[in-house]
Amino acid sequence: MIPRLVRxxxxxxxxxxxxxxxxxxxxxxxxxAVEKGSQVWRGECQGHEFEIFGIQESFTAKAPTVQLSFSxxxxxxxxxxxxxxxxxxxxxxxxTKTGFVxxxxxxxxxxxxxxxxx
Amino acid sequence: MIPRLVRxxxxxxxxxxxxxxxxxxxxxxxxxAVEKGSQVWRGECQGHEFEIFGIQESFTAKAPTVQLSFSxxxxxxxxxxxxxxxxxxxxxxxxTKTGFVxxxxxxxxxxxxxxxxx
Numbered sequence: 447m448i449p450r451l452v453r454x455x456x457x458x459x460x461x462x463x464x465x466x467x468x469x470x471x472x473x474x475x476x477x478x479a480v481e482k483g484s485q486v487w488r489g490e491c492q493g494h495e496f497e498i499f500g501i502q503e504s505f506t507a508k509a510p511t512v513q514l515s516f517s518x519x520x521x522x523x524x525x526x527x528x529x530x531x532x533x534x535x536x537x538x539x540x541x542t543k544t545g546f547v548x549x550x551x552x553x554x555x556x557x558x559x560x561x562x563x564x
Numbered sequence: 565m566i567p568r569l570v571r572x573x574x575x576x577x578x579x580x581x582x583x584x585x586x587x588x589x590x591x592x593x594x595x596x597a598v599e600k601g602s603q604v605w606r607g608e609c610q611g612h613e614f615e616i617f618g619i620q621e622s623f624t625a626k627a628p629t630v631q632l633s634f635s636x637x638x639x640x641x642x643x644x645x646x647x648x649x650x651x652x653x654x655x656x657x658x659x660t661k662t663g664f665v666x667x668x669x670x671x672x673x674x675x676x677x678x679x680x681x682x
Contacts, residue, residue, distance in 0.1 A: 449590040450610045454569075454632070456674070463649070463671045470645040471676075472567045472636060491634075492568045493611070511674060512630045514572070516609075518590060527588040531581070553581045554629060556574070558589075 452561060453495040453515035461485055461500035468496065510557035521546045521562035570679060571613040571633035579603055579618035586614065628675035639664045639680035 458464045465475050465487050473496055475489040485500030501509050518524050521539045525548055529535070536549040536557075545563040552558055576582045583593050583605050591614055593607040603618030619627050636642050639657045643666055647653065654667040654675075663681040670676055 447590055448592065448608065448610055451569075451572075451612065451614075454572075456672075458672050460671060467646065467649055467651065467670050470649070471634065471642060471678075472565055474566065490566065492566055494569065496569075511672060516589065524589060528585065531585055531588070533585065552585050553578060554574075554576050556629060560589075 447519040449516035449518045451494055451514060452517045453497060453513075453559070454491075455497045455499055455513040455515065455559075457499045457501050457509040457511060457513070459501055459503040461487065461498050464498050468498065510551075510555070513557035513559055515559035515561060517561045517563065519562065521548055521560050524560060525550070565637040567634035567636045569612055569632060570635045571615060571631075571677070572609075573615045573617055573631040573633065573677075575617045575619050575627040575629060575631070577619055577621040579605065579616050582616050586616070628669075628673070631675040631677055633677035633679060635679045635681065637680065639666055639678050642678060643668070 473489040475487040478486040489496040534551040539548040591607040593605040596604040607614040652669040657666040
């Protein structure tokens with residue numbers, strides 16, 4: 447099954463400026479209520495979410511600048527197929543309230559979130 | 565108008581490995597005929613293009629790892645709105661055979677392609 451891109455997440459230490467930029471580009475954002483210390487704006491971009499995540503400056507070098515989230519039909523099979531490539535699996539498939547989630551890096555270190563709905 | 569994400573482009577100096585990774589993730593790629601020296605694979609991801617662009621290793625540090633391409637209804641207005649933010653405009657809107665195209669950087673340096681169809 448061809449995966450579906452469900453969300454693009456942008457991590458930035460200047461999230462308000464990023465929100466202004468992408469708002470001027472035409473997107474509409476709402477600030478999301480999240481745990482203390484985090485700042486997240488959720489936007490919509492014709493069918494997928496476009497999220498801006500505020501991170502502390504000291505964390506900037508470590509955080510991926512972009513994360514791509516894909517919905518797949520069988521997360522465990524996809525992860526088993528990717529494993530032999532030697533990719534870094536940050537989090538093995540984990541059951542959540544709504545399905546499964548896994549985090550890994552593509553061979554260049556881009557952050558990939560895999561989602562499988564129940 | 566809310567912009568539409570039409571393409572995600574990934575620049576990499578190990579494009580074949582990237583093609584394997586995203587193929588295992590479920591995407592289907594076709595190698596595109598382009599000018600000598602470039603290697604481009606075009607994939608489809610449920611409504612938008614997902615392109616892997618091979619770049620030389622010596623160029624890796626300069627090239628953005630990801631480029632997001634958005635279709636907008638009035639490219640000149642969008643660029644004029646973004647200009648006061650002090651964003652880097654790599655290429656002002658330019659007429660092509662099919663419409664207009666412009667390249668700029670978001671405030672963090674992510675590469676953004678704007679497209680307007682005629």
